[in-house]
Amino acid sequence: xxxxAVEARGLGKRYRLSREAPATTLPERLAQxxxxxxxxxPGEDLWALRDVGFSIPSGSAVGIIGRNGAGKSxxxxxxSRITPPTTGEVRLRGRVGSLLEVGxxxxxxxxxxxxxxxxxxxxxxxxxxxAARFDAIVAFAEVERFLDxxxxxxxxxxxxxxxxxxxxxxxxxxxxxxxxxxxxDAEFQRKCLGKMxxxxxxxxxxxxxxxxxxxxxxxxxxVLLLDRGTCLFDGATAEGIARYRALQGxxxxxxxxxxxxxGGPRANRVLAARVxxxxxxxVHRHGEPMQVEFTLDIPEPTGTLCFSCKFADAEDRNIxxxxxxxxxxxxxxxxGRYTLRFEVPRARLFQGRxxxxxxxxxxxxxxxxxxxxxxxxxxxxxxxxxxxxxxxSAGDCTYLEGAAWVLAREGDVMAQRGTVAP
Amino acid sequence: MPYFxxxxxxxxxxxxxxxxxxxxxxxxxxxxxxxxxxxxxxxWALADRDLRLRYxxxxxxxxxxxxxxxxxxxxxxxxxxxxxxxPSDGVPYFQFTFASLAxxxxxxxxxxxxxxxxxxxxxxxxxxxxxxxxxxxSTIPAALLDGAVALVVLLAMRLASGAMPxxxxxxxxxxxxxxxxxxxxxxxIGASLMVRYRDVQHILPVAxxxxxxxxxxxxxxxxxxxxxxxxxxxxxVATLLEGFRASLLGTPAPGPQPVLAALAWTGLALxxxxxxxxxxxxxxxxxx
Numbered sequence: 001x002x003x004x005a006v007e008a009r010g011l012g013k014r015y016r017l018s019r020e021a022p023a024t025t026l027p028e029r030l031a032q033x034x035x036x037x038x039x040x041x042p043g044e045d046l047w048a049l050r051d052v053g054f055s056i057p058s059g060s061a062v063g064i065i066g067r068n069g070a071g072k073s074x075x076x077x078x079x080s081r082i083t084p085p086t087t088g089e090v091r092l093r094g095r096v097g098s099l100l101e102v103g104x105x106x107x108x109x110x111x112x113x114x115x116x117x118x119x120x121x122x123x124x125x126x127x128x129x130x131a132a133r134f135d136a137i138v139a140f141a142e143v144e145r146f147l148d149x150x151x152x153x154x155x156x157x158x159x160x161x162x163x164x165x166x167x168x169x170x171x172x173x174x175x176x177x178x179x180x181x182x183x184x185d186a187e188f189q190r191k192c193l194g195k196m197x198x199x200x201x202x203x204x205x206x207x208x209x210x211x212x213x214x215x216x217x218x219x220x221x222x223v224l225l226l227d228r229g230t231c232l233f234d235g236a237t238a239e240g241i242a243r244y245r246a247l248q249g250x251x252x253x254x255x256x257x258x259x260x261x262x263g264g265p266r267a268n269r270v271l272a273a274r275v276x277x278x279x280x281x282x283v284h285r286h287g288e289p290m291q292v293e294f295t296l297d298i299p300e301p302t303g304t305l306c307f308s309c310k311f312a313d314a315e316d317r318n319i320x321x322x323x324x325x326x327x328x329x330x331x332x333x334x335x336g337r338y339t340l341r342f343e344v345p346r347a348r349l350f351q352g353r354x355x356x357x358x359x360x361x362x363x364x365x366x367x368x369x370x371x372x373x374x375x376x377x378x379x380x381x382x383x384x385x386x387x388x389x390x391x392x393s394a395g396d397c398t399y400l401e402g403a404a405w406v407l408a409r410e411g412d413v414m415a416q417r418g419t420v421a422p
Numbered sequence: 423m424p425y426f427x428x429x430x431x432x433x434x435x436x437x438x439x440x441x442x443x444x445x446x447x448x449x450x451x452x453x454x455x456x457x458x459x460x461x462x463x464x465x466w467a468l469a470d471r472d473l474r475l476r477y478x479x480x481x482x483x484x485x486x487x488x489x490x491x492x493x494x495x496x497x498x499x500x501x502x503x504x505x506x507x508x509p510s511d512g513v514p515y516f517q518f519t520f521a522s523l524a525x526x527x528x529x530x531x532x533x534x535x536x537x538x539x540x541x542x543x544x545x546x547x548x549x550x551x552x553x554x555x556x557x558x559x560s561t562i563p564a565a566l567l568d569g570a571v572a573l574v575v576l577l578a579m580r581l582a583s584g585a586m587p588x589x590x591x592x593x594x595x596x597x598x599x600x601x602x603x604x605x606x607x608x609x610x611i612g613a614s615l616m617v618r619y620r621d622v623q624h625i626l627p628v629a630x631x632x633x634x635x636x637x638x639x640x641x642x643x644x645x646x647x648x649x650x651x652x653x654x655x656x657x658x659v660a661t662l663l664e665g666f667r668a669s670l671l672g673t674p675a676p677g678p679q680p681v682l683a684a685l686a687w688t689g690l691a692l693x694x695x696x697x698x699x700x701x702x703x704x705x706x707x708x709x710x
Contacts, residue, residue: 015708077707081444081551084704090444104549107471109478114471121467122550266710267548 005058005174005205006079010088013049013074013229046261048074049085050229056207058093058173061200063216063237064209065244066226068372069261072209073178075226076100079207080176094173094205097123101178103163103365108152112143112162115151119166133169140195141165152364160366161188168195174205179212179371193218211373213241213316245316248355248374255282258356258375268305268369270358271295271337275376282378286385286400290347292322292376294358296338298331304363305332307340312374314353319398325363348400351382351392454696457553464552468543468560473567487571491527495520502640511642511673517579518671522639524572525666528565528598529605529659530630535561536609537626540617544710554703558613562602569598576670590669597666600688604658607691610699617702617710637663644674654680658687 049071056062064072077083079090080098105122106115116137120130130137138144141162143154151159177196196219200206210216216223216237223240225233225247233243258273276291277284284290292309308323322342331338355377360370382392401420408415458465477483495516502508503515510518536558540547543557573594580587616622637660643651654660654676661676661684668675676684 078444082548082707085444085446087446092442092444094440096442098551101549105546107475109475110471114474118467118471121464122546122552124461124464124552127463127467 003057004055004091005060005093006054006056006207007091008055008079008088009053009090011049011052011075011078011085011090012047012087013071013078013083014086015046015048016044047229048261049078052088052226052229052231054224054231054234056205058205059200059203060222061196061206061208061220063220063223063240064207064226065211065213065216065223065240066232067244067247067374068258069228070226071229072226073100074229076176076178076207076209092174095124096174096176097167097170097172098176099123099164099167099170099178100176101367102160102167103367106151106159106163106365108365109150111150112138112147112154115162116166119163120170123167123170124172125170133171137162137165137169140168140191156364156366157188159364164188164192164195168192168199172204174207175199176207178209179368189215211371213244217241256376256378257282258372266297266299268298268300268302268360269296270360270370270372271297273309273356273358273372273376275356275378277378279381282376284347284349284378284380286351286380286382287346287348290344291341292344292356293339293341296331296340296360298338299335301332301335302362302365303332304365305329305369306361306363307331308359309342310357310359311349311354312357313398317398318357319349319354347380348402349380350396350398350400351380352394352398353377353379454553454555454700458555458559461553461556465556465560466563468557469563472560473564476564487568488575491520491523491568491572492575494523494527498523498640508641509645511644511671513671513673514583517576517583518642518667518673519640520572520579521576521667521670522663524569524576525597525601525663526634526637526639526659527572528569529601529662530634531565531568532561532602532605533608533612534626534630535565536606537612537616537622539609540613540706540710541620541623547706547710554706555610555699558609558699559606561609562606565605566598566602573670580671585672587670588672590672590675592669594666594669597662597669600684601659601662601666604662604684604688604691607688607693607695610695611691614695614698614702617706633657633659636660639663642673643676655683658684658691 052071052075064075066072074083076098077100078085079092080096080100082098082100103119105119107118110118116134117127117130121127138147141158141164143158143162146154146158151162154162175196193215196206196208200219206219208216208219220237222235223233223237224231225240225244227247232247233240256275256277258270260269260271272295274293275282275284276293278288278290279285294307294309296307298305306323306325306329308321308325310318310322311320313319322344324340324342331340355374356372358370358372358375359368361368385392403420405418405420406415407417477486480486482489498519499516503510503519539557539561540554546557547554577587612622612626636657638646643654643660643664646654661680664673664676665681665684667673
């Protein structure tokens with residue numbers, strides 16, 4: 001066992017989905033007990049993790065990748081003790097620090113200084129440890145001048161920097177990090193990656209979940225690829241990423257639609273998404289009106305809640321960005337279930353395959369409530385889009401814009417005019 | 423087998439970091455005390471946060487700690503002392519209700535805040551691990567501070583009215599301890615249940631109101647007819663408040679029988695609270 005930092009064997013996590021909605025009030029629960037006194041209603045079982053095993057030597061950095069609902073978050077929650085496994089066992093050698101969210105427990109009314117101590121304690125640091133590292137934390141976050149300002153007055157960049165700085169100075173032997181780089185600007189992301197690299201090269205172990213393949217390949221030599229709760233691949237990062245991409249492309253996701261996996265705590269999240277294409281089967285004819293519709297569950301509205309989505313092409317590049325950051329948006333004030341529809345009058349994506357990314361977050365604190373990648377795959381076709389001269393070919397471009405053209409010969413007064421209208 | 427156990431390292435020459443084993447089994451009941459001790463810094467940090475936030479953006483700030491019980495006692499004095507004319511064991515009525523309310527406030531404050539604490543901190547529970555009992559326990563220091571301030575005010579009142587505190591004052595910490603333990607036990611039950619059933623949130627204020635009137639807060643227990651006094655055996659709060667007041671004001675102390683009953687109730691509340699909490703705490707993140 002020497003030299004092994006994390007060892008998991010036969011790890012499974014089951015969520016029980018009762019056929020009836022789970023009882024959330026006492027009378028309902030009592031009624032259920034009367035109807036089925038032994039063990040409750042027969043329900044369906046959902047294994048978020050099933051028979052996952054691996055061992056990680058100390059001093060290495062391992063990435064965990066997979067599609068939405070593959071079980072990545074559940075695995076991190078089990079490793080960081082937030083939720084117990086249903087089967088199996090994990091052995092962790094050394095102090096564990098987990099960072100599943102940037103700024104957990106930050107309180108907007110408290111000052112930067114007060115939040116450093118509070119957040120440090122929440123992450124498991126003793127008071128004197130925090131005091132000893134206080135200056136380093138402040139320097140990393142670059143917030144010296146605002147230490148006694150309530151963090152609600154911080155810019156979102158400062159807020160995230162401070163939150164990451166506290167966690168980065170936890171100095172655990174095993175650091176478990178979820179998609180925290182999704183927030184913050186590029187420079188800050190580089191800084192965080194550097195810090196995590198430092199942790200790994202300093203002999204400590206990093207377990208890192210991300211949808212960002214560049215970040216995964218920069219930081220790790222080895223990845224675990226999860227799919228539907230099982231470990232599909234465990235090995236070199238480059239090969240793992242290739243397999244992940246293959247999964248995404250040939251995935252069994254229903255064309256044009258997405259539904260959130262059932263179970264898990266009730267929080268602000270995206271329940272479902274749908275791309276309304278012009279043709280059935282997730283096929284969209286270029287230039288036709290397109291709609292993207294999201295079902296959002298917002299049990300806890302925040303004053304700066306915002307939603308945005310992107311269309312990514314087959315190479316994972318973001319092509320289109322749509323958002324709703326409106327100060328008056330009702331989901332910022334009233335809890336409930338919402339549908340949010342973006343109506344694009346003329347979708348001008350070039351032919352090819354696309355997927356949707358969705359982000360539900362708090363603009364001020366940068367808390368990411370929900371983040372989805374590679375959902376609602378759809379295809380844009382340009383068959384039937386008139387073009388007489390030569391055929392459309394794949395990869396020509398990513399986006400077509402209507403324009404007017406004006407052609408003038410030097411010395412001539414009159415010019416020829418026409419339009420580019422795909 | 424316990425859920426988290428530290429097993430000794432294999433026979434290595436050098437000190438090895440401890441190994442943490444995560445298994446599906448549930449935790450030991452008694453581990454709660456050790457957990458609270460190991461995470462005492464977090465307990466203080468959370469208590470400190472709540473105290474700082476409580477009086478932020480108030481004009482009078484910390485003065486409210488003194489003003490709140492004073493105003494409460496004033497209302498009680500008017501309604502029950504002046505209008506209803508209830509007796510108060512020969513102590514000035516204002517001092518009598520002030521002492522009662524200080525004890526009651528300590529008890530009710532812990533029960534109410536501890537019960538709601540997990541739901542209020544659901545963000546923490548879903549994203550970070552630490553012994554969950556730290557959250558309800560972190561409501562105790564604030565309640566104790568309120569109690570301490572009220573006690574100082576009361577003693578000042580006593581001295582001003584020429585009454586010297588007797589040796590029974592030395593028993594006050596004991597009554598306070600029992601009130602805190604009883605409240606913490608009930609708070610753990612409330613908190614465990616509220617994670618799943620938000621009904622508790624609505625039942626609790628009503629239940630506390632009922633308990634307030636079922637306990638001798640606005641009146642002395644000695645005024646209750648003898649044949650009903652036995653009912654106080656069922657209400658440990660009544661006995662503990664009587665005892666608390668006796669130690670401060672020199673009013674008659676409760677007899678051994680009710681005190682034993684109150685001790686038993688306190689033990690039961692703690693046992694049920696801790697057992698229930700330990701059984702359910704690992705699932706909090708899945709349910710909250």
